[in-house]
Amino acid sequence: MRSWYSPSELAGLPGMPSSVSGLIRLAKRESWECQLRLGQGGGREYAFSVLPKATQTALIAATIVNEPSLQVIEPHNILAGCDAKIASRLNDSQACVMTARLAFVREIERMSQVVSQNRAILTLVALAKNDDLSPYLAERVVRANDRKTESRSLSERTLKRWLADYRAHGETGLAPARRQKDMSVPAWAGEFLKHYQRPQKPSVEAAYEQFKQVHGEVHTSVCPSIHAVRRWLKKLSPSVRERGRMGPHELNALKAYNRRQADMLWPNDVWVADGHTFDAEVINPLTGQIFRPEITMVIDWATRRIVGFSVNLAESTLATLDTLRDGVSRCGMYKIFYVDNGSGFDNSTVYEVNDRLGGTITHSLPYNSQARGVIERPHKTILVRLAKTFDSYIGADMDKEAATKTHKLSRKQLALGIAPTVVPEFAVFFSDLQQALDEYNRRPHRGLPKFRDLQTMRKRHQSPMEAWKSAEAEGWEPLLADANIVESLTRPQVERTVHRCQVQWNSGTYFLKGLDGFHGEQVRVAYDFRDASRVWVHSLEGDLLGEALLDGNASPAMPKTMLEKASEKRERGQLSRLVKKAKTITGQDVEMHVIGSASSPYDLPLEQLAEAQRFAQLSAPQAPTFELPTDPTARYRLWNQLDARLTSGESLNPEETQWHSRYPQHPDFMSIRQMFEFAKQASA
Template identity: 40%
Template sequence: MAAIRTQAAQHLIGAGSITATDRPSAKPSQRELLETDAQRLTADARKGILTTLDRLTAQCHISREAAMITLLTEAKAGKLDDHMVMMLKAARDERGRKGDGFPSVRTLKRWLAMGKAGDLAPKKVQPDFTIPAWAKPFLGFYQLPQKPSVELAYREFEKAYRMRDNGWSFPTIHQVRRFLGKLGNVSREVGRMGPRELKNIRPFVRRTFDQLQPNDVWSADGHTFDAEVQHPLHGRPFRPEITTIIDIATRMAVGFSVGLAESSLAVLEAISHAAINRGAPAIFYVDNGSGYDNQLLKREGTGLKGLLGFEVTHSLPYNSQAKGVIERSHQTIWIQGAKLLPSFIGASMDREARLAQYKITRAAVRKGGVMPLMGWESFVQFCTQRVDEYNDKPHRSLAQINDPVTGKRRHMSPREAYESHRASGWEPVMLTAAETQNVFRPRVERTVSRGEIALFNNRYFSGLLEEFHGEQVQVAFDIHDAQHVWVHDIDGRFICTAEFGANQRHYMPMSFVEQAREKRADARLKRLDAHRDEIEAERHGAPALTIETPDTLTIPGFGEVSRAALDARVIDVQAVEVTPELQPVLAMPVATVIEMPEDEEQRVRRWHAIDQLINEGGTPTEKDMKFHELYGESKEFTARKRREQEAGEWQLAGQR
């Protein structure tokens, strides 16, 4: 009978075994949820071995110990199938003895006891997450915005706490490294990174736009171009400001504007360009910059928001991630476009090449000659071409289609997404001819005073405003033309057209755009003057101011002088009697008065005549030289010169 049982057991083992999946699955316990993959694999292998032992005991009518000995004997003799051999090796705990790779009988008995307890997974050493007492003092040296290394922070921590009676043992640098390794990747960087930088590694909400239609949401932002072009006024190198508007539903660049600096006018032109070509939006999603938070855009009833009927929504401050669509478009359209120009000055540009380009352009400014930069008209065409290429390029955030030419699967382009919406029945709400004119005429509220309206330091007059004295009216203006304004009553009904200086004489108007240029130029000059004063102060040096005056003063060129010596030099000034010899001296004028012609044309012609005399080598009088110097620096002459330069009637500096 014993021989028959042994033979049956050997035959049963060779026929196969029951795996852990043969047992009914139970609901995972809390411990099973915390187990690693290696622990679960070992536990499953042990379950399979115990199941095999149960079959041997039940079918062969042998004891459990005899089944264990038979199983291990067959395994060591190489008579088991590969599946059972791998299961025996996988069930072993790697921390035990090496041996022949198979468990012992005692180990099988231990697994049997563990199986009855319901826990067959091997133990795994868990790290100690107890926060040591020295952790907070050390993090005070490590979590700094300077981002010190572990070695530097540990040295400073050691200098501050090594010799103190801390009440805790001082850690080694290896303990510090192990502690930092246990911290989370975000918690470890708190203090080393600001709140805005931490947003780049923290969880975020990904917005979907499947339910949006074109013109539902527009997003806009300004970008300083990363290459230099010629300034449209003086031809010198500068970096223009580009304002781009992206439609969120189709990712299409619906409008853009190119300006000299970020301002409300640049935003106004970008919206006008987009609204005329693509219709009016429903929501305008922008940041809190001054170009998007002003009366020209947001004033109810008179601003562009009221004229087109859209809502302005601002993102949270310092939260550029919320405007990822427009921020990413800058990379595709403008940064990649700037790299196509030799005047690119971005961070990825080779420093030697950038310096060589800088020297060439600045030498052309100083000495004249050909400026190796793209002209303004060519740059505007270049920007238009970049926007068209972007709208015709497949966008990975849009749906996929089969290419009509190649037949391959690809993403839709923004223009294709826009046209697909139109094919499904959507049509944009386009502006009428009257509304198009109003887009370029933003309104502001002003008070009528005796038929006059004051707007941007200009005064406009119409006799039809006589009965509106002291009342508030809406004044529409053209940002490029300062000769006329259009006056409406407070309800929006048209009253009249007011002319600039209709009741004045000898006054030259300045448009809103020209005044903005003047203010920007004056501000730049003030910054240059402040910078020049700072440089001069650094060159000569000056001691810090003291409250008490010293007894000895050091005067450059005179040496050291004591306070007593200075007091001794003070004498009383006696009254001087006026004699006939002093009468001609006292009768001399204190200052020379320059007579200015009354008419502007006369002043300009006189200045040109003196300037031509100087260029031909002549010597004007002192009075003419004074007039030439003072009038050449006046705002009237500067504005006149700029207008003639724009009209092509005045040569640029360096071409004369």
């Protein structure tokens, strides 16, 4: 309920005249208590307490009808809640003006407790005109007026308007309105975007020229100016503006994303795999031609360790199976295999192998490679960096002139039958790839937790191998798959012709006695780039015939005993000639003795040698291990002990020497040293 009502609100109610003029005459006759109405055209308002009972009842009934759900809530709490929600949408300028105007409203309320409200307003106006306001209010006059010029002062009308706005809407009613951007879509926007949002990514000028040719000159209402087009494009968000100019995959880079944390994962919980075409050319070991190998890698999400990889001609089913076999045989069994929807991963063969291993395979959404960023980033960190070390690098940032020169030289040498000098052999590439993966697994990774390195005494991130070892130290153990299942996983295969129990692969000859009945027939040879000492021979139907060993049928040209006898005979002849030559020189008989070499301890029987080594280890004094105290004061005392030993001429072991030289650079060293020196001076 309100305390004051205007004549227009009371006219026509029970107990009141039907017209406003009649109501005003009645109020004058009965001398009703009234006050001047602030804002809204002026006029008078009449107190609720002087109205007839019938009129008061009608006003109360109207209030109840208009607000059917009544709650007992304090009025200042309602106002504070509304103000908090609306005030949060105000910018800094609006909030600054609002607080400045509120200061004058509060001052009027304080003065109204002694004098009338109108007298308080007129007093503030007079003080502002004579520059007699308090410093607090004088500072807020210009800010409250919210005008570009600073010459404006207070006026009676302005203060009454602020007071009325505050009573009607609370604090937020004092905030000035700000002009908002016109986000309405112009009538020409749809037609212009047809020319602008194209995959060719035309410029604004080019799209505008095409748009103007279709929709007329600039002065028409259909075709705006290019400046209006630019202003409207700036209002659009990047993802909306670039739609059509960029595909769904590229648009994801402009949208919000969710970061995935792997703190709760253990090793081998989730494996992420993906293929990458190498950005450098390599000699194909099968054909001798130049090609770009396809590298499939699997990374463990929890530790960021590269657990498996394979090299093939393309991202295929065989590449996936070879990668799985490599990872499972070396690092244990996985729980979830997270891959994309490529043909090398989404096929029945991979599903069958996954079922045999007992894992779960899951695919990411199409055009959402960001979800597998844990494997996408190592492609650049490992493979692109490795490719740039070769002269045959053909990445996007390679100099075109140098790339063309390398390409022509390699093709010319290949046509002449010469091994290209700028293209690495496959063995060189494979060796460098293994080394790069090994270095990555031992290099600190930003996605892993930090710890204090005891050698440098500084915090750094763990490496993938350190994270793996840390999990093992906490009690985690890898689950090993059945060896028979791992061995039966399909390896890359090529067809070869058997020639007298021999097959050729990668410039090597492999022999298997079981191929005696397959002379001249085609077989399938499964190979492993990591083990060139053997291959696995299968029939065309897929039956395993056995393992063929490299040079398995090679033998020495002569038996070893015959070579030893010939060597002894040659030695006796040479010694006999030396004796005769010595007798000719001296004229006397000369006797020659051959002193044999000392017998090697390894000539002992194996049992006796093992027992001697065990006894030597037990009897040898154990070197004391260097342990670093955790207490800073104890570390400082340990450094003094080592320093005293070094000063006296005693030698330190490598660990003690390294820590002794590094610890003075630590901040704890100087602070503890100053503390000891101060205590020493105080005691003296």
